[in-house]
Amino acid sequence: MKKKAIFWDFDGTLVRSNHLWSGSLYRALGGSENPYGIAFEDVRPLMRSGLTWHMPQFSYPHMTGGAWWDYTRAALAAMCVRLGVGIDEALRAAERAREIILDPSSYELFDDTRETLERCLALGYENHILSNNYPELGDTLEALDLARYFAGCTVSAKVGFEKPRPEIFDIALKNAGRPAAAYMVGDNPRADIEGANNCGMVSVLVHSESPAPARHRCGELKEIPGILA
Structure with a gap:
């Protein structure tokens, strides 16, 4: 598979x-x-x-x-x-x-965060974090009881590159074992959408009305399982 x-x-x-x-x-x-x-x-x-x-x-x-x-x-x-x-x-x-x-x-989960992550796992997808963020983000995931949904966590402050740089996307893809299908979900038109498009990933824009050229657009996270191939 x-x-x-x-x-x-x-x-x-x-x-x-x-x-x-x-x-x-x-x-x-x-x-x-x-x-x-x-x-x-x-x-x-x-x-x-x-x-x-x-x-x-x-x-x-x-x-x-x-x-x-x-x-x-x-x-x-x-x-x-x-x-x-x-x-x-x-x-x-x-x-x-x-x-x-x-x-x-300091963080509040969206109402559909857990539900969406669980549904994506049930569809056979691994979840990975890819974030421009501080090095302790993994600890924050643990504290929010989110870490159990994720197979990996690539953070800019641990690798030295920020999205949309191709290097951080390449590191994340390598850490995930070079998946045949790779989606990037984010709310930032440049960091997430531009970066994903430039790396050949399927870009998904959420929680944003930006005209960014995303492959898919979702107003809510719970819409995402419906677009997965």
């Missing part, structure tokens, strides 16, 4: 995280009661650049795992400084933001 696999994005695809990174940094600074007069709307624009997934053109195999967090904490602290926070407090806020991001309670 030919091997079949589905590669899933995480944030925005399997879980809601409500502006995870900007929200976490805002909370780390004290939220609405912060002493700096910083509004959430002040933080949001700063999260549009500076993190590794904003710069997929750069590879960083030398900066994975803990080194990735060293870079990311420094980037978060720099954002705080731009908001008028002193460097010492900025560094503390960056570490607090990391703790919030790694807290499983």
Whole structure:
């Protein structure tokens, strides 16, 4: 029997995280009661650049795992400084933001996440995570009781490449044993859809009204089993 696999994005695809990174940094600074007069709307624009997934053109195999967090904490602290926070407090806020991001309670599964993953397994597909994300994502999957649905987890901060780079897709496909049928499910038109299309995978756009050239479009996860070949 030919091997079949589905590669899933995480944030925005399997879980809601409500502006995870900007929200976490805002909370780390004290939220609405912060002493700096910083509004959430002040933080949001700063999260549009500076993190590794904003710069997929750069590879960083030398900066994975803990080194990735060293870079990311420094980037978060720099954002705080731009908001008028002193460097010492900025560094503390960056570490607090990391703790919030790694807290499983920061994530909420979509109502049909488990059902869909189970149905895909029943149809003979392996599920794999393919995410631009922090190196501890596997631990988050365990804490959310999602790990049991997945045969593998390829994360940018562990391999040094960000979607839509072909290298991370190739690593994920290799880890999955080069399946004969490979689907990529995600909500990001560039990272997920463009990346999958360029690598010959079947792209599936979910939770998005973007005009991205996806092979399939699904408003809800539970529609996905119906499109599988």
